[in-house]
Amino acid sequence: MDNKDTAFFHSWFRNYVRDFYSEDQKTQRNIQLKEEHTLRVCEEIVRLGKALKPNNNALRLELAETIALFHDIGRFEQFKAYGTFDDRVSENHATLGLNVLKATDILNRLTETERTIVYKAIEYHNVRKLPDYADEDENGNKNPDWLLYSKLLRDADKLDIWRVVTDYYTERPRHRNTALELELPDTPEYSRCFIDDILDTRVSNSRELKTFNDMKLLQLGWIFDINFTPTFRYIRQRRIIEKIIAALPDTEDIRKIQKHLNNYLEMAKHYQKK
Ligand SMILES: [Fe+2]
Incomplete structure (x- = not known):
């Protein structure tokens, strides 16, 4: 994959999210919040990837960016269906996201190896901790390709969530958003x-x-x-x-x-x- 693919994915993402825009203020605010979060995670992952590149020659920034772009794609269906971002009372948003990616077959322009990396990184992005077995693939090979991308995504995602919540704690007296407080x-x-x-x-x-x-x-x-x-x-x-x-x-x-x-x-x- 190359830059053309990331551009294509970005425009697909924009259109996809637009379908969830709503007249309802609360819905609109939360859909936009996740849209903007996603775009900032893309920036974070590329920035982090560039900083790590000298020691990780094989790291591909386009692939990392694609993972960031799609990591929360399940959030939009989640909010539409349940009106919450709380996985505990709705569904696992990573699984929802994988379903969206598979149903739309949007990743069909990637190779199978690339697709596996994207799927795995998304699948594990919201687990408390990467499982110990993640250090090996099914053939017992150490450090499967997707692990580095998974770690990158987990760092980039946290960086932006911290940004969202710290901004929120400051502005909260003026603009409450109970979705961000998981009620x-x-x-x-x-x-x-x-x-x-x-x-x-x-x-x-x-x-x-x-x-x-x-x-x-x-x-x-x-x-x-x-x-x-x-x-x-x-x-x-x-x-x-x-x-x-x-x-x-x-x-x-x-x-x-x-x-x-x-x-x-x-x-x-x-x-x-x-
Ligand atoms: Fe996220």
């Missing part, structure tokens, strides 16, 4: 397990979410799933930790996790040379 209650409480997970350097399970604060803690813990050094740099530059912490109550627990997260980030700078 969770905005009470001063948070669940102990999210604090413990962060202190144990572990990504939390979204099934445990009980309050809006839990969601912010979950988002902080994603830092432990970051794969590449440049991503850690972006996290520092954009002050992601500070911005999410500012939206949480000022308690001893929160000060403790902030310290732990900053230490992790500092360590990652020195040890994660990729």
Whole structure:
């Protein structure tokens, strides 16, 4: 595949999304939110890919961009059918997305190997953690091709979600959007397990979410799933930790996790040379 294919996919995507535009303000806001998110994840993945290219010669930026462009394609059907982005009460949006890609056969201009990479990267983009078996393909070969792209997508996606949510925490008093809060209650409480997970350097399970604060803690813990050094740099530059912490109550627990997260980030700078 080449640049012409990415241009074709972009124009297909624009048309596809346009069909979901709505007179209803809430629907329109959320469809646009995902459309813009997708386009920014494309930028993030290309930026990250370029930074990594010198050490990963075989990395193909067009393929990475295609993966980013289609990774949330299931979100539009999801919102239309269920009025929510919460996979727990609707459907897994990665699976929905794969169904869309297969039903429309939009990837038919790719080779089979390329298609497998796109499908696999999308399939695993929203799992809590890449499974251990992901290090091998079905023939026992180490580091299957799609793994690098999957990691790239997971980093790029998180970078933009952090951007969306940190912007949202600032503008929330003026423009509430309950879809971004997964309709969770905005009470001063948070669940102990999210604090413990962060202190144990572990990504939390979204099934445990009980309050809006839990969601912010979950988002902080994603830092432990970051794969590449440049991503850690972006996290520092954009002050992601500070911005999410500012939206949480000022308690001893929160000060403790902030310290732990900053230490992790500092360590990652020195040890994660990729
Ligand atoms: Fe996404």
